[in-house]
Amino acid sequence: MPETTPLLNVENIQVKFGKRRERKQVIDSVDLQVHAGEIVGLIGESGSGKTTIARAVLGLAHVAGGQIRVAGEEVTDFSGSQWRDFRRRGVVQYVFQDPLRSLDPDVVIGDSISEPLRIRSGLSKDEIKAAVCAQAAEVRLDEGLLDRFPAEISGGQRQRAAIARALISQPKLIILDEPVSALDAATRVQVLEMLLSLRSDSVGLLYISHDIGSVIGITDRTYVLYRGKVVEHGATRMLATTPKHLYTRLLIGSTPTLSGKALDGVQRRELRDELEALSV
Amino acid sequence: MVDLVAAEDEIAVQVHDLRIRGTFPEADLVRGVSFTLRRGGTLGIVGESGSGKTLTCAAVLGILPTQVELSSGTVEIFGANTASFGKQGWVDVRGNVISAVFQDPGSYLNPSIRLGKQINEVLRVKNGLSRKQAKEETLRLLRAVHLRDPELVYDQYVHELSGGMLQRVVIAAAIAPGPKILIADEATTALDVTVQAEVLDLLTELKERDGLSLVVVSHDLAVVAQICDEVLVMRSGEIVEYGPTAEVLHSPQDEYTKLLISEHERYGLDRIFESQELEVA
Amino acid sequence: MLRNAVRLPSGRIAVVLLGIIFFLAIFGPLLSPDSPNTTVAAQLEGPSASHLLGTDYVGRDVLSRMLSGSTLSVLGALMVVVIAFVVGAIPGLLSVYLGRGFEWVSLRVVDTLIALPFLVFAVAMTALLGNGVIQSMFAVGILLSPVFFRVARSSALSVAQSQYVEAATLSGASTAWVMRKHFLAKVLPPISIALSTTMATGLVVIASLTFLGIGVQPPAATWGGILAADLQYIAIQPLAPIVPVVVILAAVLGCNLFADAVRDVSGEAGRQLLSARAARKAARVTLASRARIGLRKGGELG
Numbered sequence: 001m002p003e004t005t006p007l008l009n010v011e012n013i014q015v016k017f018g019k020r021r022e023r024k025q026v027i028d029s030v031d032l033q034v035h036a037g038e039i040v041g042l043i044g045e046s047g048s049g050k051t052t053i054a055r056a057v058l059g060l061a062h063v064a065g066g067q068i069r070v071a072g073e074e075v076t077d078f079s080g081s082q083w084r085d086f087r088r089r090g091v092v093q094y095v096f097q098d099p100l101r102s103l104d105p106d107v108v109i110g111d112s113i114s115e116p117l118r119i120r121s122g123l124s125k126d127e128i129k130a131a132v133c134a135q136a137a138e139v140r141l142d143e144g145l146l147d148r149f150p151a152e153i154s155g156g157q158r159q160r161a162a163i164a165r166a167l168i169s170q171p172k173l174i175i176l177d178e179p180v181s182a183l184d185a186a187t188r189v190q191v192l193e194m195l196l197s198l199r200s201d202s203v204g205l206l207y208i209s210h211d212i213g214s215v216i217g218i219t220d221r222t223y224v225l226y227r228g229k230v231v232e233h234g235a236t237r238m239l240a241t242t243p244k245h246l247y248t249r250l251l252i253g254s255t256p257t258l259s260g261k262a263l264d265g266v267q268r269r270e271l272r273d274e275l276e277a278l279s280v
Numbered sequence: 281m282v283d284l285v286a287a288e289d290e291i292a293v294q295v296h297d298l299r300i301r302g303t304f305p306e307a308d309l310v311r312g313v314s315f316t317l318r319r320g321g322t323l324g325i326v327g328e329s330g331s332g333k334t335l336t337c338a339a340v341l342g343i344l345p346t347q348v349e350l351s352s353g354t355v356e357i358f359g360a361n362t363a364s365f366g367k368q369g370w371v372d373v374r375g376n377v378i379s380a381v382f383q384d385p386g387s388y389l390n391p392s393i394r395l396g397k398q399i400n401e402v403l404r405v406k407n408g409l410s411r412k413q414a415k416e417e418t419l420r421l422l423r424a425v426h427l428r429d430p431e432l433v434y435d436q437y438v439h440e441l442s443g444g445m446l447q448r449v450v451i452a453a454a455i456a457p458g459p460k461i462l463i464a465d466e467a468t469t470a471l472d473v474t475v476q477a478e479v480l481d482l483l484t485e486l487k488e489r490d491g492l493s494l495v496v497v498s499h500d501l502a503v504v505a506q507i508c509d510e511v512l513v514m515r516s517g518e519i520v521e522y523g524p525t526a527e528v529l530h531s532p533q534d535e536y537t538k539l540l541i542s543e544h545e546r547y548g549l550d551r552i553f554e555s556q557e558l559e560v561a
Numbered sequence: 562m563l564r565n566a567v568r569l570p571s572g573r574i575a576v577v578l579l580g581i582i583f584f585l586a587i588f589g590p591l592l593s594p595d596s597p598n599t600t601v602a603a604q605l606e607g608p609s610a611s612h613l614l615g616t617d618y619v620g621r622d623v624l625s626r627m628l629s630g631s632t633l634s635v636l637g638a639l640m641v642v643v644i645a646f647v648v649g650a651i652p653g654l655l656s657v658y659l660g661r662g663f664e665w666v667s668l669r670v671v672d673t674l675i676a677l678p679f680l681v682f683a684v685a686m687t688a689l690l691g692n693g694v695i696q697s698m699f700a701v702g703i704l705l706s707p708v709f710f711r712v713a714r715s716s717a718l719s720v721a722q723s724q725y726v727e728a729a730t731l732s733g734a735s736t737a738w739v740m741r742k743h744f745l746a747k748v749l750p751p752i753s754i755a756l757s758t759t760m761a762t763g764l765v766v767i768a769s770l771t772f773l774g775i776g777v778q779p780p781a782a783t784w785g786g787i788l789a790a791d792l793q794y795i796a797i798q799p800l801a802p803i804v805p806v807v808v809i810l811a812a813v814l815g816c817n818l819f820a821d822a823v824r825d826v827s828g829e830a831g832r833q834l835l836s837a838r839a840a841r842k843a844a845r846v847t848l849a850s851r852a853r854i855g856l857r858k859g860g861e862l863g
Contacts, residue, residue, distance in 0.1 A: 045472035058731055088733030096724055104725040106746045116732035151832060184328045189543050217547025240552045254477035256502035257549045258529055258541060265481035
């Protein structure tokens with residue numbers, strides 16, 4: 001692992017939700033890093049807080065404690081306008097889970113993809129058009145679809161458009177939240193392959209999912225999130241073959257496989273009971 | 281009254297050349313589907329949205345929506361042709377012989393009535409139990425689906441339970457009248473993977489304990505591989521693969537099946553299993 | 562949006578009707594052949610060359626009275642629309658962005674306005690503010706503002722909470738950008754519909770109030786007033802009271818058809834409708850060109 005400055009350095013962050021009396025600790029003392037050239041996974045079940053971490057990194061959730069550094073810059077206490085300027089530089093980008101909701105239904109695909117560039121301004125119409133075409137080609141999106149509306153193209157094409165939009169500003173850090181769960185099998189494979197091809201010396205990916213399968217398929221390292229805490233992290237392969245924490249063992253053991261080699265029901269129930277005992 | 285329970289048939293459900301047509305817009309939605317569910321067997325149906333899997337199940341349950349019709353083919357439940365059932369026939373058969381659970385358990389329960397009462401209603405209407413008997417049986421069922429505190433759940437409302445717990449309640453309601461066949465249509469799709477494993481365990485347990493014949497429908501081949509002895513893969517209204525699970529996984533004939541398998545082998549836990557054994561215990 | 566709405570037959574009819582009505586409102590008084598208030602001929606005559614719509618119970622030319630009365634009716638309705646829009650849409654939009662306090666207050670005010678019985682309130686306000694059309698229209702405008710409040714607020718809310726706006730924000734978009742590029746297109750259709758239906762309501766309210774004699778005193782010519790005055794003579798001369806009815810109907814119909822056309826071309830259903838029409842048109846064009854080619858080639862097509 002190269003000892004360079006991480007693209008993303010999350011240190012001991014705390015995130016709380018709720019009004020004064022009923023504040024709930026949603027993220028508790030989480031440390032997380034992503035280096036250039038890595039694809040890092042973040043797994044957890046619903047309610048574990050994985051989307052909250054993404055939102056905190058993007059400046060969409062208020063962080064009560066700790067530090068977040070992106071590409072060397074500390075963003076934890078950024079004001080609204082600081083965030084706006086930082087975002088315009090296009091250093092970090094985000095791919096949402098459902099492209100049907102993350103693309104404006106009344107805007108053609110080409111304009112949605114070019115929006116990050118147009119917001120920045122400074123490029124001519126032709127330059128923007130060229131960039132959109134180049135990006136569409138990179139994600140294998142047919143140029144003819146650029147004039148269509150999101151509802152007129154397939155789910156896989158929509159998600160590719162969303163990824164093109166994320167890539168067009170040449171970001172260094174890309175955060176993807178369940179990018180393939182809304183897609184059918186054939187498209188899932190294509191998009192996962194595309195994500196693997198994004199790996200390069202200058203880009204780092206944070207892949208957030210509850211689907212252990214795809215996390216194992218494409219990530220180098222993974223963090224396991226349970227009830228707002230990172231309970232285990234390490235090389236993905238090690239996590240899958242020799243999980244240490246109770247929850248990771250339960251998670252891996254619950255995942256259905258073709259070979260049917262998951263834990264049996266009794267073992268799982270024991271793990272779950274131990275886990276409950278711990279948390280209480 | 282359709283009396284099927286007495287029959288000692290080996291075949292629980294027999295579907296032969298089922299064809300379903302949509303009337304508006306016109307389309308052939310299911311095109312010649314045939315399969316057999318043996319008594320006590322587990323059949324998995326794998327397919328994505330648009331494959332026709334849900335319509336096929338709806339045909340077996342007699343709940344096809346109005347804009348869709350069964351244009352040809354037969355469905356037999358324990359040897360009886362469902363075309364001859366009529367309204368009363370279906371009422372007798374549903375619940376007592378064949379039952380189903382679907383994807384969003386919360387939407388199949390009444391949000392304003394306590395859960396225990398809803399299961400009671402099934403028992404009193406379907407099995408003719410008295411109020412007291414129904415309550416006892418409901419509590420027994422809630423315990424049988426491994427709900428930790430059945431007495432508490434009995435008095436709770438839909439919004440107070442998590443997805444996994446609700447699915448257990450729905451399963452309890454579905455098996456309450458004592459069906460011989462249970463169809464689980466994407467019953468675990470919306471659940472977290474750890475909860476999904478528990479619900480699949482529960483279905484297997486019910487099969488072993490009560491001799492239930494199971495149909496498990498999912499878009500995930502691995503879910504089906506987990507508990508089914510036979511697999512049926514559907515695509516665009518047709519069956520593209522059908523056979524014992526081990527055979528289908530080992531030597532798939534169809535391109536689509538091969539794609540599903542390779543996806544798991546490339547992007548799944550199976551990739552790890554290819555090389556070494558799992559050490560979790 | 563407007564371009565699309567006009568493609569539909571309902572949109573075209575609406576534009577024609579509304580065009581006529583507005584034309585009358587602006588140029589009506591100038592075009593009237595006779596003075597609306599002087600007796601020119603015998604009472605309650607039928608249509609004739611010099612009096613196209615006949616005369617009323619006093620002997621005044623109905624056409625002239627209708628033309629001069631259109632300004633008041635249409636502009637009054639327009640005034641209602643403008644007031645309702647300003648009083649409703651702007652706070653509606655702001656209620657999403659100005660914080661909880663303003664939101665709470667504005668919602669309660671709107672609730673109160675909705676709870677008030679309509680025509681009774683209009684009459685009461687007139688009594689309070691004086692017997693003028695301006696005052697009544699002002700009151701009616703305020704009473705109708707909740708529609709604009711709700712439309713502006715719900716559009717702003719759904720856009721503000723949408724993921725595509727979040728995506729734009731994550732690329733550094735300012736609020737102004739989001740407004741221009743995303744919000745405007747979403748709010749235009751429902752606001753247009755609200756504007757047209759409020760116009761229709763305004764027309765009916767003015768007609769009702771002038772019918773009752775509130776707001777404008779005779780002998781001033783208004784559509785409602787003409788109807789009221791000549792209604793009792795309907796057995797003798799039906800034309801005089803029917804003319805204002807037809808005109809009011811046409812105006813209201815125009816507004817509602819426009820609202821229908823806008824609604825039909827908006828949103829998910831709208832996009833499907835438009836693409837279905839485009840597909841049918843393309844198919845017709847293909848068939849037509851094939852037929853022409855066939856004719857040229859085969860000479861005669863039987």
